[in-house]
Amino acid sequence: MNDTIAAISTPQAAGGIGIVRISGENAAAVADRVFSAADKKSLINSVGYTAHYGSVIQNGDVIDEAIALVFKAPKSYTGEDVVELSCHGGLYVIRRVLRAVLENGARLAEAGEFTRRAFENGKMSLTQAESVMDIIGAQGEQAARAAISAREGRLAEKINALRAEITKYSAHLAAWADYPEEDLIPVDTEELSANLQTCILKLRKMIADGDAGRVIRDGVDTVIVGKPNVGKSTIMNCLAGCERSIVTHIAGTTRDIVEEKVVLGDVILRLADTAGIRSTDDPVESIGVERAVSRMDSAGLILAVFDNSLPLDDDDKKLLKGLKNRTCVAVINKNDMESRLDAEYIKQNIDTVVYISAKDESGIEELGAEISKLLGVAELNPADGILSGERQLDCSRECLKMLEEAKHALDVGMTLDAVNVSLDSAIEALLKLTGERVTDVVTDAVFHNFCVGK
Numbered sequence: 001m002n003d004t005i006a007a008i009s010t011p012q013a014a015g016g017i018g019i020v021r022i023s024g025e026n027a028a029a030v031a032d033r034v035f036s037a038a039d040k041k042s043l044i045n046s047v048g049y050t051a052h053y054g055s056v057i058q059n060g061d062v063i064d065e066a067i068a069l070v071f072k073a074p075k076s077y078t079g080e081d082v083v084e085l086s087c088h089g090g091l092y093v094i095r096r097v098l099r100a101v102l103e104n105g106a107r108l109a110e111a112g113e114f115t116r117r118a119f120e121n122g123k124m125s126l127t128q129a130e131s132v133m134d135i136i137g138a139q140g141e142q143a144a145r146a147a148i149s150a151r152e153g154r155l156a157e158k159i160n161a162l163r164a165e166i167t168k169y170s171a172h173l174a175a176w177a178d179y180p181e182e183d184l185i186p187v188d189t190e191e192l193s194a195n196l197q198t199c200i201l202k203l204r205k206m207i208a209d210g211d212a213g214r215v216i217r218d219g220v221d222t223v224i225v226g227k228p229n230v231g232k233s234t235i236m237n238c239l240a241g242c243e244r245s246i247v248t249h250i251a252g253t254t255r256d257i258v259e260e261k262v263v264l265g266d267v268i269l270r271l272a273d274t275a276g277i278r279s280t281d282d283p284v285e286s287i288g289v290e291r292a293v294s295r296m297d298s299a300g301l302i303l304a305v306f307d308n309s310l311p312l313d314d315d316d317k318k319l320l321k322g323l324k325n326r327t328c329v330a331v332i333n334k335n336d337m338e339s340r341l342d343a344e345y346i347k348q349n350i351d352t353v354v355y356i357s358a359k360d361e362s363g364i365e366e367l368g369a370e371i372s373k374l375l376g377v378a379e380l381n382p383a384d385g386i387l388s389g390e391r392q393l394d395c396s397r398e399c400l401k402m403l404e405e406a407k408h409a410l411d412v413g414m415t416l417d418a419v420n421v422s423l424d425s426a427i428e429a430l431l432k433l434t435g436e437r438v439t440d441v442v443t444d445a446v447f448h449n450f451c452v453g454k
C-alpha cells in the first residue's frame, strides 16, 4: 500500500543544494542502488540520523557527489524510512538524480504526499499538516509565527482541550439518560448552560482570531475610494513603494481599477485603486465609477480618502453616507496643506480617522496601526495557535452552531437527549477539524494544495 515515493524537495531552480527525498519501506534499498558511500557501507544497514558522504551513480556514471541522510521509521518526517540525497543544486543534475531514483524502484510523489503520509502515520494532526503549507507560504513575521505555533501543535492542543470539555458534559448527559436507575449526580442544567456558554465564548474568540489571522496570512481585499483628485493614486503608489498608478492634477485620471499587494505593518492589503467617484458624462469615466462602487461593495476594507485642503462637498458627503457600518478607515490626505475640511463631520460617520500626507509619506505607520486595530490583528497573539484557512474556520463555525443549539435546547427545557445530539455534532465537528474523523475527499482537498516534495 505504502510504496516508496520520491521527489525533489528543493525549489525547481538552481541553488547551492538540491535535495531528492525518498520515503517508504524500500527507501534505503532504492537509495543503495544509486548511491555509493565513500566508506562502502550500505544505507540499508545504517542506523537512523546518520549522514554518509558518497556519490550518486547511474550505469557506472557518476552523476554528482552527495550526502545521504538516513532516517529510520518512525523517527522521520513521514514516519517511514526516509533517505534524503543532498546534491549540488543544479537543476539538470538534481533531475538526473531523481530519474535514477525513479528508475530504481521509487515512484514520483504526488503533491503533499510526504506530509500526507506524516498525517496518516499519526505524526501530525490535519491542522498541523495545514500549518506546514502556511509556514512555506508565510509572507510576514506574524503569519510565520502563527504557522509555526500551529505546527508545534498549539492550535491542536486548544481544540483538543475544548473537545475534552464538551465530551465531559456529553458523557455526563449520556450516562444520565442511559442509566437513570444508577446513583448519578443529577445534571444541573443551569450550571451546564453556563459551562456551554463559556465554551461558546472561547470558540467565538477562536473564530474571530481566525478571521483576523486571514488578514496576516492571505491579506484583505482593500479598496481606495474618494472623489477625484483627493490623492487616491498617490496613496496607492506610496503604499506600493512604486509608481503603480498614474498621478496627475487632472480630475478623472484613474479610469480602471489598478491592483497591488502591499504589506503594511502586520497586515497584507490587496489594494485596489479606483476611479474617483463623482457624477460624470464621460462614458469611459462612468464605467470606472461603476467599477469603483461595485468593488467597494465586495471589499473587506475601505480606505475612504478626503482632501484636507478643501471643504467637504456633496460628493464627499454622499460617499460618507454609503460607508455606514462598513469596515472603513477615513484617510484625510494632504495633511501637509492648510486644513479646510470639517473633520468632525467625518468622525460622526466613521470611527477610525487618520491624517496622512501621501506626498510627504507621513502618517503611513499610523494608518497601518489603525488598520491592524480595526481588523482585530493588533490583539492577535500569533503564538497562541490561530485557526487558518476556510476548512478550519468552517469546521469551527459548525461546532459553534451545534454548541449554540445545545445551549438553546437546554435553556428552553428540551430533553437532555436532544441536548446531547447537538453536543455530539459539536464534538464531531472538532474531530473533523483535527482530522481524526475526516473523509478521504477532505484529505485529498487539503493535500492537493501542497507543493511536490513536501
Ligand SMILES: Nc1nc2c(ncn2[C@@H]2O[C@H](COP(=O)(O)OP(=O)(O)O)[C@@H](O)[C@H]2O)c(=O)[nH]1
Residues within 6 Å of the ligand: 226, 227, 228, 229, 230, 231, 232, 233, 234, 235, 246, 247, 248, 249, 250, 251, 252, 253, 254, 276, 333, 334, 335, 336, 337, 356, 357, 358, 359, 360
Ligand atoms: N500637497 C499634496 N498634494 C497631494 C498629496 N497627495 C496627492 N497630491 C496631489 O493631488 C493631485 C491628485 O492626486 P491623485 O493621486 O492623482 O488623486 P486621485 O484622483 O484621487 O487618484 C496630484 O496633483 C497629486 O500630486 C498630498 O499628500 N499632499
Ligand SMILES: [Mg+2]
Residues within 6 Å of the ligand: 232, 233, 234, 245, 246, 253, 254, 274, 275, 276
Ligand atoms: Mg487616481
